[in-house]
Amino acid sequence: MKKTMKKYSKYASLRWIIFSVFILLCPLRIWAQDNELRNYKPDTLITAAKEIMETTRYCALITLNKSGYPQVRTMDPFFPDEDMVVWLGTNKNSRKVREIRNDSRVTLYYEAPNGSGYVVIQGNANLIDDPEKTGEYWKEEWNEFYPDKKSTYTLIKVVPKKLEVISYMHGITGTTTTWAVPYIEF
Numbered sequence: 001m002k003k004t005m006k007k008y009s010k011y012a013s014l015r016w017i018i019f020s021v022f023i024l025l026c027p028l029r030i031w032a033q034d035n036e037l038r039n040y041k042p043d044t045l046i047t048a049a050k051e052i053m054e055t056t057r058y059c060a061l062i063t064l065n066k067s068g069y070p071q072v073r074t075m076d077p078f079f080p081d082e083d084m085v086v087w088l089g090t091n092k093n094s095r096k097v098r099e100i101r102n103d104s105r106v107t108l109y110y111e112a113p114n115g116s117g118y119v120v121i122q123g124n125a126n127l128i129d130d131p132e133k134t135g136e137y138w139k140e141e142w143n144e145f146y147p148d149k150k151s152t153y154t155l156i157k158v159v160p161k162k163l164e165v166i167s168y169m170h171g172i173t174g175t176t177t178t179w180a181v182p183y184i185e186f
Contacts, residue, residue, distance in 0.1 A: 040172060040182045046084065048167035049119045052112045053086075054079050061088065061156070062107040063099040063125075070107075071099060077108070078137055084163060084186070086121065087137045088156040091146070092129075097154065100125045106158055117167035120181075121160045128155040160186050 053059075061075045073096060078087045086108060090096060100106065108121040128134070137155055146153045164181040165172055174181045 042184050044170065045163065045165045045172065045182055045184050048117070048170040048172055049084070049163055049165045050080060051170075052117055052119045052165070052167060053077075053110050055113055056110045059086075060109040061096065062109065063096050064103045064105060065099055066102060071095070075108075076139070084121065084160045086158040086160075087133075088158070089134075089137060089139070089142065089153060090156055091152050092154045093152065096156070097127060100127060100156065106156075108158055112167070112169075116169055117165070117172070120162075120164040121158060122162040122164075123158045123160040123186075126157045126159065128157050130155075162186070 057076065058074050059077050060072050063071050065071050075088050075090075080086050104124045104126070106123060106125045108119075108123075110119040112118060131150075133155055134149075134153055138149075138153075142153075143149075162183055162185050164183045166174060166181055172182055
């Protein structure tokens with residue numbers, strides 16, 4: 001029995017040493033991954049993101065319902081402005097408008113047409129009923145959906161907090177171990 005205990009004790013000590021080294025190296029590995037992500041300049045990420053967003057007809061708008069579950073729908077967005085603010089048009093009576101009134105946190109997802117990357121924008125949505133803005137952000141093909149545009153059409157303005165980008169064309173990829181995505185915080 002003593003012989004078995006010594007053998008177990010020897011292996012337990014070895015396991016403890018390996019575990020301790022692992023614990024010490026993990027933060028270094030995570031730090032190295034963060035540094036790998038920091039090598040991308042913000043202008044490079046924004047240029048790649050805009051290129052994907054401007055060549056993608058539709059995006060996904062993700063809102064949160066009252067229970068906190070994500071709700072996804074396809075949207076026809078306008079191109080982002082210089083600050084990466086994205087405008088979308090919708091019906092004032094839609095479920096997404098109710099959800100945004102309840103919780104303004106949203107996510108937009110754009111997939112590159114050829115599958116060579118994607119853009120994710122996390123931000124806050126504002127509902128805008130300004131007639132000047134609703135006139136500026138309008139697409140003629142929407143006429144049939146809004147026969148009474150004044151009373152049914154509103155805008156969603158998404159102000160970004162975080163932008164994530166993968167673009168294989170631009171050599172922008174995630175980390176090799178965790179696949180963490182390059183990002184910018186606004």
